[in-house]
Every structure is written in structure tokens, then in C-alpha cells.
Amino acid sequence: MKISVLGSGSGGNATFVESGDTKILVDAGFSCRKIEEKLGALQKDPAGLDAILITHEHMDHIAGAGILSRKYNIPLYITPESYRAGQGRLGDISDALLRFIEGEFVLNDDLQAIPFDVMHDAERTVGFRLNSDDGKSVTISTDIGHVNNIVREHFRDSDVIVIESNYDHCMLMNCGYPFELKNRIKSRNGHLSNEMAARFVRDIYHAQLRKVYLAHVSRDSNTYEMAYETVCGALREEGIRLSVEAARQDRQTDIFEL
Ligand SMILES: [Zn+2]
Ligand SMILES: [Zn+2]
8 A cells, every 4th residue: 555645734624545556645735736736746646536525514624625526537436415514515526426425335346435424514524444365454534523433443553644633732822813713722522632642642652553644734733743753752751653744735745565
């Protein structure tokens, strides 16, 4: 399996995953042109994508999804709830390209996708556990208000994880956001803090975990360094050495191969 987080944050989210001959995007929250550029930088052809999987209908996850799907005839996998709520922004998706997510599904015999519900304030939000046929797995969830057992279960035993590390509590409380927005972010339907992400990674750590990407790092209430340090600090306390990388908003990560 190969993975690159093409970019993450409130300005757009997309992750490229390859397993065998199957290539997919999880979310397409940048413009179509930007996604083409990002894939081009990795020598990947957007026309070769087999699917776009959507976690939820917020703009930072679907901005280029409709255009990309139409331009290259890529099937779009989305929950019926998110499709209804995001239909206006997605534009017209033909029946031939629209695939409603109802449970787990397999792409080209290479990649099994297991969606799981997470708490976040969209109409519906899912994360994805992606299993390759040679027993590897990548689990991705970039917008989580609250970690529950369903989330833990799907991240457990994954080789690579992409997990939200949205805000630093102190920076959030001191930033210029209105009171209501701060409360929304902190709530169980909002986002995960660095501390929550650190605790989560420490709790689910296992010897096969190879790489952790911290996602959706806020511009206003966090820094890449703080997210990284908080998570690495918690792991260090336990004597755990692990490759951790804060995914950037404006550039793709190198391809990590499993
Ligand atoms: Zn969202
Ligand atoms: Zn988001």
C-alpha cells in the first residue's frame, strides 16, 4: 500500500491511497486543478483513479469532488445523508458514477473499504479503514468530535493512521474566534485537540503501527510543531518511538509505502 496526504486543514482535505492496481482519494476538498497538480507532483494521473471516497459534505472535503468525478469518470462513494446535504456543491453526479455507501465495499479485489460513523457536526460523517488484500491497512479520520469505541476499534491494528489533531486548547481559548465557535470546536460534535489525539495514539499504539499523520491542524488555534510535539511527547513518556508527521495544508506528504 502507498499513501500520501495531499493536504489537510480547513482549506481542504484529500488523501491518496494505492493498493495493488487500485488508486483512490479519500475526500477531494481542493479545487480539481489543485488536486491534479498535487497528484502530478507524485507522478500520479488523476485519470487513473478508481474511486473518490467522501467522509462528509463539508466544503473542505468535497470542493473538487464533483468536477473531478465528472471530468475523469471516477465513481464517487458517499453516504446518502452527505450526498443530500452536499448535492448543491457537488453538482450533478450521474447514476453511473454515484455509489451510496451503506456498509463495507471492495474495489477491484485490491482494496476493502470499511466506513465507520464518527461524531462531527455534518449531516453524517464517516472515517475509513482501508484494508489491502495482503493484510495491510490504513485508517483515516480527519474530523472527529469525540473518540468512542467504534473509532478505537477501526483504528486498532492499522499499519498507518491519519488522525485529526485540530487545536491546542490554550491557543483556541485565546484566539479571536467567537465564543460559540470555540464551543462548537471543543464539543463532542466538533474537532479533536492535540491532547486528545496524543492520548488516542498512545492508547491504540501497537508494535506494527508504522506511521501516524496528524491531520486538520488549525491555522488559528494550533501549529504543526505543537501538534507534533504534543503527540510525540506523550509517546516519549511511554518509551514509544514512532514516525509522526503533521500533514500540511499547502503541500502533499511524500508517498509512504507499506
Ligand atoms: Zn467537517
Ligand atoms: Zn474538515
